Amino acid sequence: MSVSATAVACATILSSTACSGAQGDRSHRPPHTVNVLMVDNPQMLDLERLTATYFTKATGIKVNFTVLPEDHLRDEGNKDFSRQSGRYDVASLSNYEVPIYAKAGWLAPLTGYAADDRSFDQNDILAPMEESLTVSRQVYAEPFYGESSFLMYRKDLLAAKNLAMPAHPTWAQVASMAARLDGAAPGMKGICLRGQPGWGEVIAPLTTVVNTFGGTWFAADWNAELTSDPFKQATRFYVDLVRQHGEAKAAQAGYSECLNDMEHGRTAMWYDSTAAAGTLEQSDSPVKGDIGYAPAPVEDTTDSGWIYTWAWAVEKASQRRDDAWKFISWASSKGYENLVGNTLGWSRVPAGKRGSTYRNSQYAQVAAAFANATLNAINTVNPDFAGIQPRPTTGVQFVDIPEFSGLGDEVSQRISAAIAGRMSVDDALQQSQELAERISTKYTGSG
Numbered sequence: 001m002s003v004s005a006t007a008v009a010c011a012t013i014l015s016s017t018a019c020s021g022a023q024g025d026r027s028h029r030p031p032h033t034v035n036v037l038m039v040d041n042p043q044m045l046d047l048e049r050l051t052a053t054y055f056t057k058a059t060g061i062k063v064n065f066t067v068l069p070e071d072h073l074r075d076e077g078n079k080d081f082s083r084q085s086g087r088y089d090v091a092s093l094s095n096y097e098v099p100i101y102a103k104a105g106w107l108a109p110l111t112g113y114a115a116d117d118r119s120f121d122q123n124d125i126l127a128p129m130e131e132s133l134t135v136s137r138q139v140y141a142e143p144f145y146g147e148s149s150f151l152m153y154r155k156d157l158l159a160a161k162n163l164a165m166p167a168h169p170t171w172a173q174v175a176s177m178a179a180r181l182d183g184a185a186p187g188m189k190g191i192c193l194r195g196q197p198g199w200g201e202v203i204a205p206l207t208t209v210v211n212t213f214g215g216t217w218f219a220a221d222w223n224a225e226l227t228s229d230p231f232k233q234a235t236r237f238y239v240d241l242v243r244q245h246g247e248a249k250a251a252q253a254g255y256s257e258c259l260n261d262m263e264h265g266r267t268a269m270w271y272d273s274t275a276a277a278g279t280l281e282q283s284d285s286p287v288k289g290d291i292g293y294a295p296a297p298v299e300d301t302t303d304s305g306w307i308y309t310w311a312w313a314v315e316k317a318s319q320r321r322d323d324a325w326k327f328i329s330w331a332s333s334k335g336y337e338n339l340v341g342n343t344l345g346w347s348r349v350p351a352g353k354r355g356s357t358y359r360n361s362q363y364a365q366v367a368a369a370f371a372n373a374t375l376n377a378i379n380t381v382n383p384d385f386a387g388i389q390p391r392p393t394t395g396v397q398f399v400d401i402p403e404f405s406g407l408g409d410e411v412s413q414r415i416s417a418a419i420a421g422r423m424s425v426d427d428a429l430q431q432s433q434e435l436a437e438r439i440s441t442k443y444t445g446s447g
Helices: 005-010 042-059 070-083 097-103 111-116 127-132 155-160 171-181 203-212 229-245 255-263 276-280 321-331 334-343 355-359 361-366 371-379 404-419 425-444
Strands: 033-039 062-068 090-094 142-147 149-154 269-273 291-295 308-314
Touching: 033 042, 033 070, 033 321, 042 062, 042 142, 042 321, 042 334, 062 070, 070 090, 070 097, 090 097, 090 321, 097 308, 111 321, 127 142, 127 308, 127 371, 142 321, 142 371, 149 155, 149 171, 149 276, 149 371, 155 171, 155 291, 171 229, 171 269, 203 229, 203 404, 229 404, 229 425, 255 269, 255 276, 269 276, 276 291, 291 371, 308 321, 321 334, 334 355, 334 361, 355 361, 355 371, 404 425
Parallel strands: 033 062, 033 090
Antiparallel strands: 090 308, 142 308, 149 269, 149 291
8 A cells, every 4th residue: 555665666567577586487486485465555565675685584485575555556466377388476365356266277276285284283273364364165365364344433523422332233223424524623624535546445345235235237138237226326425425524635535544533633524444443553553542433334234345365375376385384374364473572563563354453462462452353354255145145256346247347437437527526426337337237248249
């Protein structure tokens, strides 16, 4: 979510040379060298800084990192893994890509490695995370950190307005509170919701709202449903809420902008990733101790949080699988979490993947405000049945098909335009429906 200097340097040379030393010709690499393609999120950059001292020194395995912003990483990973060039042994993939890549035959299964490596303790991985990375009973990636979504709110501001956050808020209740909280402090807005284009930006939270309002992108028969009444109702609600009570320049605001607004007192509530809590509760955060955490708001479902993980997968063409597993088993281990906690601080632990993290007294002390809320959010997710009607594939905040990234990006442009007031919701969804119908014909065979 932040861009490293390495990432910026890499952004213009994605298809030719890797910036952090990954060598394309795997046959000429020195032995015990692993090339890792990695997203530039803060937890990953911590890993890059710690690897030489704590992993390479202990194992003799050198790790060459190529660090890229998320969109560029997805392009590079798809390009390399689809060609099976073996340029990268390991890549950080999300639970969107892993099932797609596994079904395409691009990944090496890790089930056997995990079973033989008892110190790794596969049973400690949270079940929703493991399931999201499993295809046909084979684990194809191991999580580095995981997240769901919840509602973050300023406890002090709600109290000042004589508002009480329900234990399980509905979206109608959230909208009512957002109206009351507008102007609760100078420059304060009632809520922040992503409006920035991108299937991983506005589409992620919006889709969870669609789910709980009874909608879906595709019905069980693959018919597109973007102009159905539930999808329209959910989208109108989302757009109206952020236009009336949301952040300034909402159509350009994504995760980072909402995090900044929440941290600096410009919004009273924020629905987004559970991973944000670690930043909000850091010792130097202006709002540390002021934030409450409630489950993702619902309408017609009992829960509506998403499920997401950045995980380590091994390219099937890799000739360094044993060393690749040693890196993965270290990077996703309990020991690595303890290393981060003891050297960098427990708020920077890549959490959300292991049950033991939430039984660790040192982590629990630092994360007391949000740990249980995060764990509950993750454990209540059901990617196989995210709404109230059958659907053709899995996914909560996305549809787990290769075409969704492109479709989601196209639709997000129209939703953002509606948030900006440049297009009506009906027009945005009618155009989006036409795009989705092109995908429907592929899966129904009617095209």
